[in-house]
Amino acid sequence: MxxxxxxxxxxxxxxxxxxxxxxxxxxxxxxxxxxxxxxxxxxxxxxxxxxxxxxxxxxxxxxxxxxxxxxxxxxxxxxxxxxxxxxxxxxxxxxxxxxxxxxxxxxxxxxxxxxxxxxxxxxxxxxxxxxxxxxxxxxxxxxxxxxxxQRTGRPRVTVKWAQSLDGRAAAADGSSRWITGPEARAHVHRERSAHDAIAVGTGTVLADDPKLTARIPGVDDAPQPLPVVFGERDIPAAAALRAHPRGLRTAGRDIEAELRALAADGIQSLYVEGGPTLASAFIRAGLADRFTIYLAPTLLGGPRTAIDAIGVGTIDEQRRLAVTRLEQLGRDLLVEATTESEQ
The missing domain is CATH 3.40.140.10 (Cytidine Deaminase, domain 2)
Structure with a gap:
């Protein structure tokens, strides 16, 4: 029975x-x-x-x-x-x-x-x-x-960014290292290791030359996310990403199609760590499921906002989130949230 x-x-x-x-x-x-x-x-x-x-x-x-x-x-x-x-x-x-x-x-x-x-x-x-x-x-x-x-045909997407209390991701000249402290940055590396793939745009690659590896103190064999670069500009031959232990994957502008291709290759979770342009594109397309946001107790002012236009024209169109976790990380505050559909 x-x-x-x-x-x-x-x-x-x-x-x-x-x-x-x-x-x-x-x-x-x-x-x-x-x-x-x-x-x-x-x-x-x-x-x-x-x-x-x-x-x-x-x-x-x-x-x-x-x-x-x-x-x-x-x-x-x-x-x-x-x-x-x-x-x-x-x-x-x-x-x-x-x-x-x-x-x-x-x-x-x-x-x-x-x-x-x-x-x-x-x-x-x-x-x-x-x-x-x-x-x-x-x-x-x-x-x-x-x-x-199985339900959606695509990986679960976490969008991450770090910002000042006034919502800026960088100073007016574009410099952003470091808005947050070492505790928050260490948490980012653990989050990278917990995801199957990590996404940035070509703009981030050209501006910051990131490694996108998960570096956890005392852990020599931490799981590494597959780096995925969205965009159409060429990645320099000397880019740090070309030495990534998982190799490198490029993706076009059709985010939904690229996510389905990633799922077909066994990618179950994607950590979006690109700048405002890529993060906003995922949110605007309704393809961001979870959010990991680091709030630093600092003020920057200027035009470099953490998020660009996401398709919200009036207050009635706002993208409401459900906060699932609040934690102090050194001087910074970690906010984790999900879309209401994830609840």
Whole structure:
């Protein structure tokens, strides 16, 4: 039978689900979701663990089952962070693999949202396997960006800028280093590392020659975002970006089309760190989902505003945001917000 209650979930299954989430994070972010699985014996012992290592490789459940001898999974429980898939793509259906292995019970977290791949839980239940759902919210949080891509066809976009209290991103002569202090700049590097890609415009590349790497003290192998440069001007051969460890990707002016192309290549999240022109273009197009804004306690005046025209002509057209976090970073204030549709 299938259920979504938690009364029948054992302590061993809860522990296995926490472990499965840890295993999922060992896999890469990309076109497919990060998924972890743990196989438990009928008395709650861990028999095997597995995770998905990327497109074309065995899914987490199959990876775990492959570590068991034939018949060893009979009567076992599979605990997995995502509902077992029910379709044949580059690999076969995980629901069928579990049935063929003789698994008697499946506990999963998030439901599979795919039109072709969903239905695994129902298929298992019809075949007589006990199916329960556990920690659905945690399971969805684990693959939140991937789920966003499935719903929208594009990566989730975070737009970042730093500004003075009077809304300026630079002094009148264009100089901007540094408006914010070291604590805020360190936070930016952590944000870079937390995103799959980072975007700037060619104007920023030509003016600032940024590296766009994530540099975190004490962390030598911090995940690096793929740099994406929007615009049509050539990038100099000597630009610092050409030495980026992830390489370099160029993009045209059609932001929505470029975002869909990034999603097709497995990019789930994009951090827009360009200047006012690029940030405003994303906002104006309705393609900014989250905002990370650093407010420095300083006044600059002049024309160099942090945001340009975003298509707001009257007060009734204002783009309202929901503030999700306020934090003091040294002397600066971090404001994180989302569009109301993200709530």
């Amino acid at each position: 299938a259920g979504n209650g938690t009364a029948s979930i054992s302590a061993a299954e809860r522990s296995a689900m926490a472990r499965a989430r840890e295993l999922a994070l060992l896999g890469p972010r990309g076109v497919n979701p990060q998924v972890g699985a743990v196989i438990l014996s009928p008395d709650g012992r861990v028999l095997a663990e597995g995770w998905h290592r990327g497109a074309g490789t065995p899914h987490a459940e199959v990876d775990a089952l492959s570590k068991l001898a034939p018949g060893e999974a009979r009567g076992a429980t599979a605990v997995v962070t995502l509902e077992p898939c029910n379709h044949t793509g580059r690999t076969g259906p995980c629901a069928v693999a579990l049935l063929e292995a003789g698994v008697a019970r499946v506990v999963h977290a998030a439901a599979d949202p795919g039109e072709a791949s969903s239905g695994g839980a129902a298929r298992l239940a019809v075949a007589g396997v006990e199916v329960e759902r556990l920690d659905e919210a945690e399971g969805e949080a684990l693959i939140a960006d991937w789920l966003f891509v």
